[in-house]
Amino acid sequence: MSLSGGATLFGVAGAVLVGLGVYGLIVSPQPLRKLLALNVIGTGAFLLFGTVARRGADAGLPADPVPQALVITGIVVAFAATALAAAIMLRLARVAGSADLDDAPAGEAAEADVAERRE
Amino acid sequence: MSAADLLDLGLAGLVIAVAAFTIFSRSTYAAVVAFVAYGLLVSLRWVLLRAVDVALTEAAIGSGLTGVLLLGAAAKLRERAGGGDEAAHLCPPAMRPFAAVVAGLVTLGLAAAVVGLPDPAPTLAPLAAAGLPDTGLGNPVTATLIAYRATDTLLEKVVLVLALLGLWSLAAEDVWRGRPGLKQRADPDGVLAYLARRLVPVGVLIGLYVFWVGADHPGGAFQGATIVAAMWLLAMMAGLADTPPVSERGVRLVLAGGAGVFFAVGLAGLALGDAFLAYPAAHAKAIIIAIEVAMTVTVAATLAFLVAGTPERPA
Numbered sequence: 552m553s554l555s556g557g558a559t560l561f562g563v564a565g566a567v568l569v570g571l572g573v574y575g576l577i578v579s580p581q582p583l584r585k586l587l588a589l590n591v592i593g594t595g596a597f598l599l600f601g602t603v604a605r606r607g608a609d610a611g612l613p614a615d616p617v618p619q620a621l622v623i624t625g626i627v628v629a630f631a632a633t634a635l636a637a638a639i640m641l642r643l644a645r646v647a648g649s650a651d652l653d654d655a656p657a658g659e660a661a662e663a664d665v666a667e668r669r670e
Numbered sequence: 671m672s673a674a675d676l677l678d679l680g681l682a683g684l685v686i687a688v689a690a691f692t693i694f695s696r697s698t699y700a701a702v703v704a705f706v707a708y709g710l711l712v713s714l715r716w717v718l719l720r721a722v723d724v725a726l727t728e729a730a731i732g733s734g735l736t737g738v739l740l741l742g743a744a745a746k747l748r749e750r751a752g753g754g755d756e757a758a759h760l761c762p763p764a765m766r767p768f769a770a771v772v773a774g775l776v777t778l779g780l781a782a783a784v785v786g787l788p789d790p791a792p793t794l795a796p797l798a799a800a801g802l803p804d805t806g807l808g809n810p811v812t813a814t815l816i817a818y819r820a821t822d823t824l825l826e827k828v829v830l831v832l833a834l835l836g837l838w839s840l841a842a843e844d845v846w847r848g849r850p851g852l853k854q855r856a857d858p859d860g861v862l863a864y865l866a867r868r869l870v871p872v873g874v875l876i877g878l879y880v881f882w883v884g885a886d887h888p889g890g891a892f893q894g895a896t897i898v899a900a901m902w903l904l905a906m907m908a909g910l911a912d913t914p915p916v917s918e919r920g921v922r923l924v925l926a927g928g929a930g931v932f933f934a935v936g937l938a939g940l941a942l943g944d945a946f947l948a949y950p951a952a953h954a955k956a957i958i959i960a961i962e963v964a965m966t967v968t969v970a971a972t973l974a975f976l977v978a979g980t981p982e983r984p985a
Binding site: 558577584590598608614 | 800
């Protein structure tokens with residue numbers, strides 16, 4: 552396989568990962584599973600960047616450093632977003648009794664929050 | 671087909687299989703564990719793509735820290751649900767084919783875009799290589815992060831602080847100035863405490879080394895900071911250290927320091943040089959090291975606090 556052929560394989564695999572993540576994001580009502588799916592989408596998208604970087608190998612560098620730097624920034628930001636989402640999820644579980652988006656109607660959750668504040 | 675191609679294909683299949691397990695597994699806990707393995711496999715993919723800096727970041731943050739964070743969250747949710755592992759109940763079966771169609775279309779669209787990428791590929795590699803002598807750095811990825819696209823990195827620091835503010839603001843009213851997470855009670859003579867005593871000094875040294883060689887070789891501030899953060903978390907989990915209260919002034923200074931130093935350098939560039947974040951070529955290396963040191967300390971503290979979670983105990 553040529554350099555760009557190999558890089559294309561990585562890109563197609565990245566596209567499949569994004570697809571898997573999108574499916575998981577839609578079908579699971581549990582926020583933690585949605586968060587995992589979102590992270591799978593993220594890594595898939597980053598691998599697409601990796602393909603672009605590898606194809607841009609030039610001037611003695613094995614890959615274009617600019618997309619690589621963007622991905623490093625992206626991984627850190629994705630982690631920050633995941634941490635915030637996980638904290639919101641745990642807060643929801645505390646005030647509503649469950650983090651499940653299925654059985655946490657807005658009304659009940661709000662009542663539980665009020666009840667907790669009174670304690 | 672050469673052996674390298676087979677490795678490429680096999681690893682691609684493995685990554686997709688583990689990702690599928692993460693999505694379809696019935697046990698949430700198993701899905702999170704699979705996600706950690708998935709992150710490590712993805713970082714191997716990055717090595718094959720010759721992006722070792724990204725591979726280090728993915729292994730340390732994407733797999734390691736995200737894994738610890740989500741395992742903690744899964745355990746807390748399980749406790750709240752009364753012990754048993756929540757089986758993944760999916761949306762109504764009638765909806766799943768539609769979800770599959772949407773996911774398939776997204777995949778096809780992206781794959782078509784990848785196959786149709788222009789040839790020869792556009793690249794900034796020659797420009798990045800040509801600018802290296804001015805920065806005094808040998809690693810073009812570090813140069814991109816700290817010099818060429820310094821604004822991105824500066825704003826990323828701000829994003830980290832904002833995420834932490836969001837996390838802290840979820841605290842209950844009576845403990846919002848308090849310590850994050852629960853008090854860890856580990857056996858002081860146990861394996862975890864032993865591991866923390868032995869591993870933390872070595873780990874901190876490795877973290878600083880990864881940060882320092884990042885100037886010329888794969889590594890850098892993020893990767894080094896993540897290792898240091900992981901060591902701090904290990905010490906906290908083993909009960910050897912406690913999370914400091916979030917209202918402590920020193921904590922806040924450290925958390926704001928990275929972005930603060932970066933901003934100060936940026937404004938100095940505006941006043942003395944040509945533009946915001948312009949480094950005078952004669953002192954570029956010294957300025958870059960100053961920014962990186964401040965950044966490493968701040969990123970390590972911020973990442974650890976993001977994993978530690980919302981304040982739950984009074985100071």
